[in-house]
Amino acid sequence: MRQLFFHLFPVIVFVLFGFRTVCSQEANEGSQSETTVQPSVQINDPCAQCHMRITPGIVVDWQLSKHSTNDVGCSSCHGDRHNSMTDPGNAGLAGPEVCAKCHGVQVEQFGKGKHALAWGAMKAMPTLHWQPVAQVEGLKGCGACHRVGLKTAGEVKDLIAKGSGFGVGSCDCCHTRHIFSVDEAKSPQACRTCHTGVESPEWEMYASSRHGVRFLLKQSRILPEDVAAPTCQSCHFPDGAHDNGTAWGGLGLRLPYPQDDQWASNRVTILQALGIFDPSGKPTPRLAAIETYKFMSFSEEDWKGEREKDLKSCNDCHSINFARAELDKGDQMIREADALMAEGIRIVAALYRDGLLKKPGNYSYDFPDLFSEHNAPTVIEQKLFTMFHDYRTKTFQGAFHCSPDYSFLRGWAPMQSSLVEIRERAAEIRAVAGKAAEHPAECPKR
Structure with a gap:
């Protein structure tokens, strides 16, 4: 048996090596056929003829575009004032x-x-x-x-x-x-450059959801081309519409207040910490910017309009009752997150109230300002900022994007941990100041 193996071994090696070589050649040929595709559009545009020597990548891209086959040349978009290498600034x-x-x-x-x-x-x-x-x-x-x-x-x-x-x-x-x-x-990858990372990880939420997993499997041709696999655009740009919006806005807040008194009180506290309302509950000049740039929804009509768009998109694959129930769960996660957030804000607000934190020169009030963002002046406010802009965002957006990892492990759980740290840090500040711990600021009335 051993003699037979030694006689056959060279043959086996030859066959396997030959098979590998053939496969490698086929793979290389396939890869070459994809990477050596040349644009078929002839360059008659004098601008393109010059730029083919200077910035050929731009010209090749244009040749591959629909513009090149529809008489849309360089001057169609950039004007005709740039005529030589001495006046590139004239190109519009x-x-x-x-x-x-x-x-x-x-x-x-x-x-x-x-x-x-x-x-x-x-x-x-x-x-x-x-x-x-x-x-x-x-x-x-x-x-x-x-x-x-x-x-x-x-x-x-x-x-x-x-x-x-x-x-x-x-x-x-x-x-x-x-x-x-x-x-x-x-393609959802087009959104990834901006909708990714610590404060806006929508790409990661999507990619880890069943929606994203199915699309990436479809894109890899593991799933059939016709399989249902929603993209970012399916929900946010339905039918190619460019007027994208969201019901809750980037802040996950809206007016009017909810019927739930405790949730309404918590929302007031958050709006105060964003400087939209002052500590007494009155609107500030910052309110106008928040409304102008649609950081949040300001009317029931606007909120319902965006929610109906969402339901319509979901209804392409799901029953309307299922879709409504899932979106309602996202709303409830905002409610739960707001309770934790408001408690943290009130603890820090009480430190300002009792003179244990000094008002920074750029603050309008003796009250935490979440819009100070990464420039928050104290460790405890840095934690409050991270709790709001990072963990709270992941909590509710993870729920709406169907990512349990982001909603719970990267959102809700760190919110709870942050609140524990804020409580302990506040107690330390009071102890160092030699003052007995006092009750946090009272819940505001809506």
Whole structure:
């Protein structure tokens, strides 16, 4: 038997090696056929002929676009004032007003959606001017994602002068230039650049949900092409509409107050900590910005309108009763999260009330300000900020995005842990100050 094996061994090695070589060749041929696809559009545009030598990637993208086969050339979007290597600054930026010449419906819809408000919403943040210029105007931080919002002509000119280009035109944030692909913008990966990470992990929530898992399996061709697998766009941009919105807004808050008195009281406390209401419950100037940039819903009609859009999208795959019940669960997670959040705020507010925390110069009131964000002046307020902007967001958004991991383990559970830390830290502050612990601030009346 051993002699037979030794006689056959060279043959076995030869067969296996030959099979591997053939498979490798086939794989390489397949990969070459995908990567060596050449654009079929001939370059007759003088701009493209020049840029093929200088920035060929731009031209190849344009050749692969629908624009190239529909007589939309460089000058159609950038104008004809840039004619040589000495005047590149004369090339106009293709903003929404340019896109509207052909895509008027989409641009009009975009102007009514949340994305259009992103730039203004960022600029409304009280501590924005504390951030590094490269993060904001250089679009390396907040500005990198908020640039999708509409801007004035002056703002666009200023951003370009500082070296910013991509995304400043808004539409090309999702339809990346110069291919401007509809298929790209319809893929959930297009959302990932901005809707990811600590404070807005919608991509991670989606990818870990059954919706996302099924889509990624479909994209990998493990599941059939026709299988139901909702994307971000299925729910937030149904039928290709560009006026995206959400019922609860980015803050997970809304008016009018709920019928539940305790929940209403908790919501007042959160609104006070956001500086939307002052400590006595009166509206502040910050309220106007919150309403203008749709950080939250301000009427029952608006909230129900967005909720009906959600139900309609869910109803494509689920019964309306199932969909309504699931969304109701998300609402209840907001209610539960608000109870924890309000308790934490009241503990810190009591420290201000009793003079154990000193009001910072940029604060309007002796009260915690959640919009101070990462610039919160004390350790206990940093914990409060993280509890709100990170864990509370994951708690309710994880529920709405069908991700138990984010709703519970990365949201609700850390909220509880944070509250324990806030209680203990407050007790330490009082002990150091030599004062007996007092009751937290009373629950406000709505």
